[in-house]
Amino acid sequence: MVFPFPYRLRLLGISLLLPVLVSAQTTPPASPLPTPTAPASPQWYLLDAQQDGGVMGISANRAYQELLQGKVSTPVLVAVIDAGIDTTHADLKRVLWHNPREIAGNGVDDDKNGYTDDVWGWNFLGGPDGRNVNQEALEETRLLARLKPLYQGKTRAAVPAAKRPEYDLYLRVRKAYEAKVKENTEQLRQFGQAYAENAQGAEGLKQTLGVTRLDTATLRNPPTQDPEVRQITRGLYQTLLQTGFASLDDVLVEMKKGLQETQDQLDYGLNLRFNPRTIVGDQPENVKQRNYGNRDVAGPDPMHGTHVAGIIGADRDNGAGILGLAPNIQIMSVRAVPDGDERDKDVANAIRYAVDNGAQIINMSFGKYYSPQRPAVEEAIRYANTKGVLLIHSAGNENNNLDNAAQYPAPTFQNGQPVPNMITVGASARTNDETLAADFSNYGKLRVDVFAPGNQIYSTLPGSQYGNLSGTSMAAPVVTGIAATLKSYFPQLTAAQLKRIILASAQPVHTQVRQPGTNKLVDFSTLSRTGGIVNLYRAVLLAQQPTP
Known part of the structure; x- marks a missing residue:
């Protein structure tokens, strides 16, 4: 499921707005809401805590000014597996990947990769007639619809071992x-x-x-x-x-x-009879099936993916809009995430498509709590690792401790071994006080690697617009942008080295913060493996050191 903003907490925020509007209390809602129509605002997440009044950004502006100015960057290809990207956005169209081996609109698979007219990427939620899946059921719903006829009314003892x-x-x-x-x-x-x-x-x-x-x-x-x-x-x-x-x-x-x-x-999400997959026309349970979908990489609602793409790489050289984190970047759109839960088959195929078409880093701002075809996804992740591709995954927005409630794709394989080429990201907020850990963010000392800015993040929206969205979906592309920047200026770095540098350079924070979803105060450092917030300045300094 994509997270354009924290779904459950967004509604919680609405309930808390009631006394504000009716009796004019001054207490703000617990979770700020997205403001697509808001006027342009500073990209606080690019700022530096020491130089910019304590704002808990990632020191990106400082890194460019003090460490990267005048240095040569090299092209980096980043895939965004998401709900779609607006390919006409004024701040994105120049940085979007264009398949050099495919001729647009000729109805021929020119590069023989199995995907006809995949000029900007591919859409695994599309049908051959051009239609698209938008709404989908949750994975719990799909599982229950399949299992209920088999087990309803039965006791465990009556079921074969x-x-x-x-x-x-x-x-x-x-x-x-x-x-x-x-x-x-x-x-x-x-x-x-x-x-x-x-x-x-x-x-x-x-x-x-x-x-x-x-x-x-x-x-x-x-x-x-x-x-x-x-x-x-x-x-x-x-x-x-x-x-x-x-x-x-x-x-x-x-x-x-x-x-x-x-x-x-x-x-839709909780409707046991809802099945939009007939639009795609594939065999949903056949994880070996690769060649399905269509070329529409925007889809019916590209808001989420457009926002994610802008954080990573909005045009830094056009003098307008916002600054993406990474320079010299190409962004590949791979549509695999509906409004509802993504299917494991689509995620696995999206990863493979991105890897096979040259992506060096993949952003995955989605997740769910059941993964019936988990082996297929893990096989694709292992494949990406053999090709040196780094995956950045959002931790999720249910304020859960992921050490106790697994979210997928998980940071460990089914055999218990850690995924070596994936970083799992929680969301932090702007101020270094008890609100620093975003109230919606999942966390976990073992299963969340690091935090990154993810609350009220200003980025691109469809129709060449801009606005704020909140979620770990926004935190993940901040880390993806850092990884792409490091790869651009230090192209020799491997996926394993990028991960090591990003985690080792995270700025440790020991502020007493509210544990997400509660009023309990905890040390921020206990919420993730690194105990810190990603920092581009510190990462560049570490990348400049001799590689071990």
């Missing part, structure tokens, strides 16, 4: 599925009510002030002398500043989107 592991899986999946149905049903009720009350409150304030829009300019200097109303507007103004929204109207838009997502989760 050889089938009992599968029966146990059925019980776990059923429990997880029923919990999600209950949670989403209750959320839909609660936040539907919250939206209605907030919309009513906002409309009442507009009438009181005689305005049509409650934006920051109006709330900062409202057209009234009534002290009570001015107190309300002052609180709302502060809340908008803290959460990055341009207006209360934008807040309501995001609340409505959250409601729609909850409804979609019930209608």
Whole structure:
């Protein structure tokens, strides 16, 4: 599942906005929401804590100014396995990979790689008729739909011994599925009510002030002398500043989107009868099948992948928009992640496609908690390792301790050995205080390697737009951008060396922070293997040293 923002916590944030809008409290929501319509804002994640007022960025600007200026970079190819990328974005179109061996639109597989007209990459969620899978079921739903007819109403004792592991899986999946149905049903009720009350409150304030829009300019200097109303507007103004929204109207838009997502989760993600795979026309259980899909690398909704791509490599030389982390980069779009859970078969094939077409680093901002075809994915990861390809994976947004709840693709193989060519990334926030660990982020002293900025990250959005999104999906491409920068300036570095340098150069942090999802204070260093936040400046310094 892709994470354009923390899904569950986004709804939690909506519930906490209710007292803000109705009674004008000044407490911001626990989890800032995405603001695609927000005006341009500084890319705080590029800043340096020492030089930029304690902002917990990755010292990218400092690295370019002090260590990399005047040095020669070499081309690097990064694959983004995601929901799709807007290939027409003004800040991306010059850096997107173009398959030099394929002639666009001639209906011929010119390079004989099995994928016809794969000029910009490939879409494993597409059908031969040009249609695309957008919504998908969760993996729990797909598993339950398959296992329920086999085991419903049976006791474990009645099941043959050889089938009992599968029966146990059925019980776990059923429990997880029923919990999600209950949670989403209750959320839909609660936040539907919250939206209605907030919309009513906002409309009442507009009438009181005689305005049509409650934006920051109006709330900062409202057209009234009534002290009570001015107190309300002052609180709302502060809340908008803290959460990055341009207006209360934008807040309501995001609340409505959250409601729609909850409804979609019930209608599609948790619908046992929903099966969009017929669009693709493949054999979903056949993990050996390679050649399916279509050439549409944008897909129906490229927001998530476009945002990820911009963090990694938005054009640094066009004098407009934002600065991607890596120079001299090409970005390959491989579409394999729907709105719902990705299929293991597609992930494995996406990794193989990227590797076979020359990707040196792969960004994987997606994940799920069940992996029925895990061996196929692990085989593809091992294949990538033989080709020297580094994988960067987001840790997930459920504030889970991954040492106790595995998320896939996992950082260890089924035999317990660590995956040598993968980095798992948690999300950090801007300020060095108790909020430094993003409240939504998964963590784990054993299974999360490092943290990176992932809260309110400003990057590219479809239609040549820009905006903030939050999630470990944003933290992973920060690390991918660092890896690509190191590979560009130090092309001799192997995947293993890149991983070692990135982890060894992470800035250790011992701030007392809220353990994600709780109010418990813990040492930030206990949340990951490295106990730190990635840092490009320190990584370049380490890369300049003789390679062991």
